[in-house]
Amino acid sequence: MALIVQKYGGTSVGDVERIENVANKVITNRKAGHQVVVVVSAMSGETDRLLALAQAINPDLHPRELDVLLSTGEQVTIALLSMALHKQGWDARSYTGAQVHILTDNVHNKARIRDIDGARVKKDLREGKVVVVAGFQGVDEDGNITTLGRGGSDTTAVALAAALNADECQIFTDVDGVYTADPRIEPRAKRLNAITFEEMLEMASLGSKVLQIRSVEFASKYHVPLRVLSSFKEGNGTLIGVEEEKMEDARIAGIAHHRDEAKLTILGVPDQPGVAYRILGPIAEANIEVDMIIQNISEDGSTTDFTFTVHKNDYQKSLQILETIAKDLGAERTLGDDKIVKISVVGVGMRSHAGIASTMFQALAKEGINIQMISTSEIKISVVVDEKYLELGVRTLHQAFHLDE
Amino acid sequence: MALIVQKYGGTSVGDVERIENVANKVITNRKAGHQVVVVVSAMSGETDRLLALAQAINPDLHPRELDVLLSTGEQVTIALLSMALHKQGWDARSYTGAQVHILTDNVHNKARIRDIDGARVKKDLREGKVVVVAGFQGVDEDGNITTLGRGGSDTTAVALAAALNADECQIFTDVDGVYTADPRIEPRAKRLNAITFEEMLEMASLGSKVLQIRSVEFASKYHVPLRVLSSFKEGNGTLIGVEEEKMEDARIAGIAHHRDEAKLTILGVPDQPGVAYRILGPIAEANIEVDMIIQNISEDGSTTDFTFTVHKNDYQKSLQILETIAKDLGAERTLGDDKIVKISVVGVGMRSHAGIASTMFQALAKEGINIQMISTSEIKISVVVDEKYLELGVRTLHQAFHLDE
Numbered sequence: 001m002a003l004i005v006q007k008y009g010g011t012s013v014g015d016v017e018r019i020e021n022v023a024n025k026v027i028t029n030r031k032a033g034h035q036v037v038v039v040v041s042a043m044s045g046e047t048d049r050l051l052a053l054a055q056a057i058n059p060d061l062h063p064r065e066l067d068v069l070l071s072t073g074e075q076v077t078i079a080l081l082s083m084a085l086h087k088q089g090w091d092a093r094s095y096t097g098a099q100v101h102i103l104t105d106n107v108h109n110k111a112r113i114r115d116i117d118g119a120r121v122k123k124d125l126r127e128g129k130v131v132v133v134a135g136f137q138g139v140d141e142d143g144n145i146t147t148l149g150r151g152g153s154d155t156t157a158v159a160l161a162a163a164l165n166a167d168e169c170q171i172f173t174d175v176d177g178v179y180t181a182d183p184r185i186e187p188r189a190k191r192l193n194a195i196t197f198e199e200m201l202e203m204a205s206l207g208s209k210v211l212q213i214r215s216v217e218f219a220s221k222y223h224v225p226l227r228v229l230s231s232f233k234e235g236n237g238t239l240i241g242v243e244e245e246k247m248e249d250a251r252i253a254g255i256a257h258h259r260d261e262a263k264l265t266i267l268g269v270p271d272q273p274g275v276a277y278r279i280l281g282p283i284a285e286a287n288i289e290v291d292m293i294i295q296n297i298s299e300d301g302s303t304t305d306f307t308f309t310v311h312k313n314d315y316q317k318s319l320q321i322l323e324t325i326a327k328d329l330g331a332e333r334t335l336g337d338d339k340i341v342k343i344s345v346v347g348v349g350m351r352s353h354a355g356i357a358s359t360m361f362q363a364l365a366k367e368g369i370n371i372q373m374i375s376t377s378e379i380k381i382s383v384v385v386d387e388k389y390l391e392l393g394v395r396t397l398h399q400a401f402h403l404d405e
Numbered sequence: 406m407a408l409i410v411q412k413y414g415g416t417s418v419g420d421v422e423r424i425e426n427v428a429n430k431v432i433t434n435r436k437a438g439h440q441v442v443v444v445v446s447a448m449s450g451e452t453d454r455l456l457a458l459a460q461a462i463n464p465d466l467h468p469r470e471l472d473v474l475l476s477t478g479e480q481v482t483i484a485l486l487s488m489a490l491h492k493q494g495w496d497a498r499s500y501t502g503a504q505v506h507i508l509t510d511n512v513h514n515k516a517r518i519r520d521i522d523g524a525r526v527k528k529d530l531r532e533g534k535v536v537v538v539a540g541f542q543g544v545d546e547d548g549n550i551t552t553l554g555r556g557g558s559d560t561t562a563v564a565l566a567a568a569l570n571a572d573e574c575q576i577f578t579d580v581d582g583v584y585t586a587d588p589r590i591e592p593r594a595k596r597l598n599a600i601t602f603e604e605m606l607e608m609a610s611l612g613s614k615v616l617q618i619r620s621v622e623f624a625s626k627y628h629v630p631l632r633v634l635s636s637f638k639e640g641n642g643t644l645i646g647v648e649e650e651k652m653e654d655a656r657i658a659g660i661a662h663h664r665d666e667a668k669l670t671i672l673g674v675p676d677q678p679g680v681a682y683r684i685l686g687p688i689a690e691a692n693i694e695v696d697m698i699i700q701n702i703s704e705d706g707s708t709t710d711f712t713f714t715v716h717k718n719d720y721q722k723s724l725q726i727l728e729t730i731a732k733d734l735g736a737e738r739t740l741g742d743d744k745i746v747k748i749s750v751v752g753v754g755m756r757s758h759a760g761i762a763s764t765m766f767q768a769l770a771k772e773g774i775n776i777q778m779i780s781t782s783e784i785k786i787s788v789v790v791d792e793k794y795l796e797l798g799v800r801t802l803h804q805a806f807h808l809d810e
Contacts, residue, residue, distance in 0.1 A: 016461045050481065056421045057485055058492040065491070068499050069484035072477035076455065079474035080462055086470070087463040094473050098503070099548055143504055 002167040003035045003125070007135065007157035010044035011174050012231035013077050022231070023084035025172075026130055030090060035125045037164065039135040039157040040081055042073025063108035067137070067147045071097070074134035074153070082132050092130040095120070097137035097145075102156065104138035104146045111138055111146035113155065116163035133160060154215035162222035169224050170237075171211060176230035177238035178203060178210055180254035180403040185394045188404035192253060193236070196243045199253040200226075202346040202380045216240065243348055251349030252356070252401045255394050256380075258342040261291060262315035263373065263384060264308055264322055268332025271297065271304040278329060279306055282321050288314040292342070292375045292382065303332070307373060309384065312338050340372065341390045344382040345397055357381055363400035369393055407572035408440045408530070412540060412562035415449035417577050417636035418482050427636070428489035430577075431535055435495060440530045442569065444540040444562040445486055447478025468513035472542070472552045476502070479539035479558070487537050497535040500525070502542035502550075507561065509543035509551045516543055516551035518560065521568035530569075538565060559620035567627035574629050575642075576616060581635035582643035583608060583615055585659035585808040590799045593809035597658060599644045604658040605631075607751040607785045621645065648753055656754030657761070657806040660799050661785075663747040666696060667720035668778065668789060669713055669727055673737025676702065676709040683734060684711055687726050693719040697747070697780045697787065708737070712778060714789065717743050745777065746795045749787040750802055762786050768805035774798055 006029075008022050022038070029036050050069050054061055078094035085092035100120055104111035124131045135153025138146045148155055154171055161169035177191040178200065195203070197220035204213045210228055219226045219240065229237035269275055276295060283290060292309045310318045315338045322334045350356040360381055364371060369392065373384035385393055398404060411431065418424050427443070434441050455474050459466055483499035490497035505525055509516035529536045540558025543551045553560055559576055566574035583605065586594040600608070602625035609618045615633055624631045624645065634642035674680055681700060688695060697714045715723045720743045727739050755761040765786055769776060774797065778789035790798055803809060 016458065019462065053421065053481070053485060054488055057424065057488045060492070062488050062491045065484045065487045065497075065499055068487075068501075069481060072480045075477045075480075076458070076474060079470045080458060082470045082473075083459055083462045083467050086467045087465070092470075094470055096473075096550075099550075145501075145504075 001033045001035065003037075003164060004029060004168050004170060005037045005039065005157050005161040005164065005166045006170045006172060007039040007153055008041070008172045008231060009153065009174075010041040010047070012172050013040050013081065014044040016080070018231075019077070019080050020084050022081060022172075023088060025231075026085065027088060027090055030130065037121060037125070037131045037133060037160060037166070038081065039133050039153055039160060040074060040077040041135050041153040042070075043077055046073040046076065064144060067108050067145050070147055071134070071137040071145050074136055078132045078134045082130075085130055085132075090130055091128060092132055093124050094132045094134075096134045097156070098139035098143070100133055100160075102138035102159070104140055104148070106140040106142070106144065106146065108144075108146055110149040111140070113138060113148070113159045116159055118160070118163040121160070121164060152212070152214075154212040155218055158215045158218045158222070158224055158226065161224045162218070166224065168227055169219065170227045170229055171215075172229050172231040173210060174231065175210055175228070176233045176235050177228050178240070178254070181394050181398050182257065185257070185391050186255070186398045189254075189398065190404060191235075192238050194239045194241065195253050196348050197240060198243075198379055199346050199348060200240045202344065202377070203254060203256050211240075252345055252347035252403065254346055254403060255397045255401075256344045256346055257390060257394055258344075259387070259390070260312050261309040261340060261342055261384070262312045262318075262336065262338035263340050264310065264315075264318055265335040266306045266322055266326055266329075266331050266333075267335065268303045269306055269326075269329050270331075271302060275304065275329065276306070279322075279325055280308070282325060283308075283310070283318060286317060286321060288318055292373055292384070294373055294375065309340075309342070309373070337372075339387045340384050341387045341393070342382050342384050343390070343393045343397065344380050345401065346380045348379050350381070351378055359400055360397060363396050364393065367392055367396050369396070406438045406440065408442075408569060409434060409573050409575060410442045410444065410562050410566040410569065410571045411575045411577060412444040412558055413446070413577045413636060414558065414579075415446040415452070416579050418445050418486065419449040421485070423636075424482070424485050425489050427486060427577075428493060430636075431490065432493060432495055435535065442526060442530070442536045442538060442565060442571070443486065444538050444558055444565060445479060445482040446540050446558040447475075448482055451478040451481065469549060472513050472550050475552055476539070476542040476550050479541055483537045483539045487535075490535055490537075495535055496533060497537055498529050499537045499539075501539045502561070503544035503548070505538055505565075507543035507564070509545055509553070511545040511547070511549065511551065513549075513551055515554040516545070518543060518553070518564045521564055523565070523568040526565070526569060557617070557619075559617040560623055563620045563623045563627070563629055563631065566629045567623070571629065573632055574624065575632045575634055576620075577634050577636040578615060579636065580615055580633070581638045581640050582633050583645070583659070586799050586803045587662065590662070590796050591660070591803045594659075594803065595809060596640075597643050598641070599646065600658050601648045601753050602645060603648075603784050604751050604753060605645045607749065607782070608659060608661050616645075657750055657752035657808065659751055659808065660802045660806075661749045661751055662795060662799055663749075664792070664795070665717050666714040666745060666747055666789070667717045667723075667741065667743035668745050669715065669720075669723055670740040671711045671727055671731055671734075671736050671738075672740065673708045674711055674731075674734050675736075676707060680709065680734065681711070684727075684730055685713070687730060688713075688715070688723060691722060691726060693723055697778055697789070699778055699780065714745075714747070714778070742777075744792045745789050746792045746798070747787050747789050748795070748798045748802065749785050750806065751785045753784050755786070756783055764805055765802060768801050769798060772797055772801050774801070
């Protein structure tokens with residue numbers, strides 16, 4: 001007998017029939033002898049409907065009242081799912097975030113969970129009940145309703161799993177697992193049976209949007225085994241967990257890509273201490289997040305070239321700021337390019353195995369793909385290339401690392 | 406400066422524009438220097454929408470989960486109204502029933518309020534905030550969400566007014582007050598400026614459906630002055646309060662009527678002790694409520710005739726039960742009639758003034774209206790007549806007591 005926390009998103013509970021489908025999945029687990037806690041989102045479309053009502057009244061959304069409004073979405077789903085379970089003769093109890101004391105800070109619309117009191121849930125489970133909890137919401141110390149921001153239901157599920165010391169946290173989505181690459185780009189991409197937390201973090205942040213990154217961080221921190229499954233297709237999904245010994249071969253988890261970045265360069269900056277700060281300081285002050293940063297010494301050693309990437313939405317703003325900076329620093333000139341993509345090879349195997357980088361660069365060179373930037377971390381190598389090479393680059397690397405085998 | 410609790414029903418908050426209209430009414434009171442607590446219902450149609458979802462899943466509605474579901478309706482409204490107040494620069498805070506500790510018993514779907522902790526509301530009011538509370542809902546001792554049943558928002562408002570020791574509880578509806586008769590029947594009916602709680606109870610239960618009867622009982626018990634007003638029309642409405650001295654003239658508040666009753670008679674019952682119980686016992690056991698009861702001794706003194714009224718919906722069932730009883734008791738026969746109406750004259754004046762009954766009977770006789778049953782209480786006289794006399798009877802009595810003057 002295991003204790004399982006399952007999370008179903010808005011699409012999975014989008015109408016009465018789908019809610020009944022979720023009830024059936026829960027019952028299958030109960031019949032197998034497991035204890036089940038279910039976390040659900042608002043029915044798809046409901047959050048948008050509520051947002052539209054609020055915006056019709058005041059486009060300047062009031063954070064506290066917005067949380068009072070939006071939290072009703074999940075509350076509707078928990079009641080309906082409990083009713084669907086009752087109909088089939090299973091005892092179920094629904095709870096709002098406040099009712100199971102999902103204590104958060106008081107930052108409305110993007111609150112963070114501080115603590116969960118699992119006592120009430122545990123008591124219900126011991127009595128054989130299915131416990132249904134509203135995702136995405138909590139309550140602050142003063143009893144105000146808070147929400148965790150969109151997608152926060154994943155975090156609720158992981159936090160509950162941690163608080164209850166659950167055996168597994170299952171996230172049901174509309175994909176059936178994590179793939180070695182985006183199947184829309186590489187049709188030969190394969191579903192991974194298992195992946196480490198670190199790999200998942202790199203895959204998620206690099207564009208394989210399957211799970212909320214916060215929930216993966218949370219699961220990693222509290223050692224909660226996470227499983228991504230499809231609500232609509234049978235299958236075992238992908239287990240995200242701690243690294244196992246057998247992963248120690250030259251393991252590459254997959255090829256991730258990211259289309260949303262733009263690249264900015266400042267050329268011929270006099271090379272003095274503090275120059276990086278003088279360039280990135282004003283960018284940070286404008287609330288622009290920087291991803292990759294590269295600095296190279298120039299040939300004669302007196303000046304330097306500095307390149308970084310930002311989100312495409314911040315491209316024009318960043319370029320303007322950079323031009324002012326260039327003047328102040330007496331730099332030669334600035335360059336910018338928003339027609340780029342980032343492609344990454346991700347895997348814990350590269351920690352212990354040399355040669356991953358050279359395999360990567362060789363494969364790209366063979367196809368005539370010019371690398372504009374390179375950035376590495378312990379478990380990933382990313383390159384920036386012209387956006388026209390996105391599909392070719394992903395497929396080339398997928399094949400080079402034999403991910404389709 | 407007064408402390409006012411205002412309640413707006415579903416029609417008054419039925420769309421964004423109407424919610425803004427409510428905000429304007431609240432602001433008018435704040436500008437006049439009053440402290441305002443607003444109680445709102447779900448937007449009209451919302452409760453039915455949620456009920457339909459629940460019924461699609463399981464027509465056998467689960468009481469606890471139904472409360473979790475339906476209570477979201479008011480929660481949406483409190484958030485939207487608070488947003489509308491913020492938009493105009495007024496500080497407002499919304500609260501669910503649970504958040505302001507509207508403690509109820511645990512009878513889901515028709516819970517009764519036990520206690521309200523007004524401390525949080527009072528603190529907000531002192532800080533100049535408008536407090537917006539979800540009507541119709543509360544929380545039991547174990548933290549489960551409860552609802553008071555349809556129309557329970559009136560009760561929430563009155564209970565809050567009592568807990569806060571408010572100066573007035575204003576119920577906004579789609580009528581602009583309590584009338585001397587139903588204006589659809591007697592076009593010359595007039596709005597009453599004031600009426601006593603007792604009169605209101607008689608008027609409401611007799612068919613002038615303006616307020617939930619429970620909320621009037623509650624207001625009477627805790628001496629909360631109640632005012633009925635229109636959400637859509639300007640005016641002072643009708644104040645429902647304790648009896649004032651100037652009411653001591655031969656005051657008749659109005660003419661009420663009730664179409665929903667049916668009459669049953671058992672004739673020639675041997676007159677023995679306990680006969681009333683042997684007739685009404687089986688009726689009560691079948692969960693049928695009895696309104697009027699009349700027993701007359703027969704001419705020879707050996708048998709008695711027994712007549713009572715029930716709701717029209719219970720007529721056929723009651724008739725069947727009565728026929729069995731008639732056999733058991735050796736009664737002569739049974740009679741039934743569901744083509745009747747009850748018309749009542751209501752007013753505290755009749756306590757101290759003789760002649761009300763004779764004025765009433767004389768006026769009806771003059772129009773040739775035959776009285777089938779008579780029943781009296783301290784402040785009302787009711788007669789049952791053939792349903793064809795409804796309009797004529799109401800108008801005749803309205804005129805006989807000079808209510809149009």
